[in-house]
Amino acid sequence: MMEGGTTIKLLDLPGQQVSEWLRSFDTVLSDGDGTIWQDDTEIEGAAAVLNALQNHHGKRVYIITNNGLKTRSELFGRAQHLGFQVPNDQHIISPTATIVEHLKQLPDFDSSKHKVYVVGNAAIGRELRENGIESYGAGVEEPLAKGDKWQDFAMRELTKPEAADNVGAVVVGWDEHFSYCKMARACHILCRNENSAFLVTNRDAVHKYPNFCIPGTGAFVAGIEACAGREALEMGKPNPVVLEPLIQSGALRPQRTLMIGDCPKMDIAFARNCGMQSLLVGTGSFPLDILQQNSHLPQPDFYLPKLGDLLQFL
Incomplete structure (x- = not known):
């Protein structure tokens, strides 16, 4: 970012200056949804840019996402299908994989x-x-049975030793089947087992679509935190913990890394938390003019309307 905190519009810079900027980093982290793809469709030019940065400019490229609805290998399959040439699934950083690690x-x-x-x-x-x-529990419905009261469920299920014994972690992700019974199980485990881990894929509170908004994972985990009296550890952006394996192995130096994303609260905050450069693209919900009207949001170092606009400099 320029002196005074002004975001630099890359398209306003001469090619020579952009070339110098490209030489300032060795590693590129790119968000997925809204940055390089929308669901199963590539955002025009994104694959060509990341492939050129990797194959012609020698950058190490990783795709980093808060998407907890697919495994790392499934996300790697999507990347391949859409034309992104990341070498293997170890170049996908996802909450599900971070949880395992x-x-x-x-x-x-x-x-x-x-x-x-x-x-x-x-x-x-x-x-x-x-x-x-x-x-156990992943993808499973567990409503309160018809005719049951909460006392019936608790006495039948939570008084069994196996309801909490040898449960070493509670993991919370986006769950269309979220229910009182699931919250009760999680609360019971976390209160009984003080050494059990408590992890959440991300804290996205709401997912916004053109015609509606729906609760995100942050809404679910907040309820469990309230009743368990414990705070979950976030396994996605903007928590720097997701980069620890790469930093410790020497594969990534934050000061020589560029983070590309479309969301100030997640991607730009993540870059700031990790000491990385940041590039915001306008293909998500935050074109630059809208972002600059919200001074409380993290401001990026650089801006492009879409990632494909970088191709002219490569």
């Missing part, structure tokens, strides 16, 4: 005897299973 590092979690309770979608269960971690 975090659990494996916890001294109090033993995958040979501990299982994980998931309030979330089936992808979390698939990622855990693929990595040898037993879980």
Whole structure:
């Protein structure tokens, strides 16, 4: 960012200056939804830009997403299908994969005897299973049975030893089947097992669509935090913990890394938290003129209307 905190519009710079800027980083992290793709459709020019940065300019490219509805390998498959040439699924940084990596590092979690309770979608269960971690609850409906009162459910389910014994973690993700029963199970486990991990894929409170808004994962985890009296550890942006494996291995130096994204609260805040350069693209919900009217939001170092606009400099 220029002196005084002014965001630089890359399209206003001469080519020589953009070339110098490109030489200032070795690694590129790019958000997924809204930045390089929308669902299963590439945003025009995004693949060509990331492929050129990797293949012709020698940058290490990673796709980093808060999408907890797919496993790392599934997201890698999407990237390949849409033409992004990242070398392998280790170049996908996703909440489901970060959860696995975090659990494996916890001294109090033993995958040979501990299982994980998931309030979330089936992808979390698939990622855990693929990595040898037993879980239950992912993608499952659990409404209060017709005719049941909460006391009936609690006495029948929560008084069993297996309701909390050997449950080493509670993981919360986006869950269309979120219910009182799931909240009660999570609360019981977290209150009974003080050493159990409490993880959340992300804290997106709401998902906004053109015609409606729906609750996000942040809304679900807030209820569980309130009743359990504990705070969940976020496994997605803007928490810098998601980059720890790459930083510790020496594969990434934050001061030589560019973060590309479309969301100030997640992507630009993440870049700031990690000490990285940031590039905001206007293909999400925050064109620059709208962002600059909200001074309380993190402001990016650089701006492009869309990532494909960088192609002319490559």
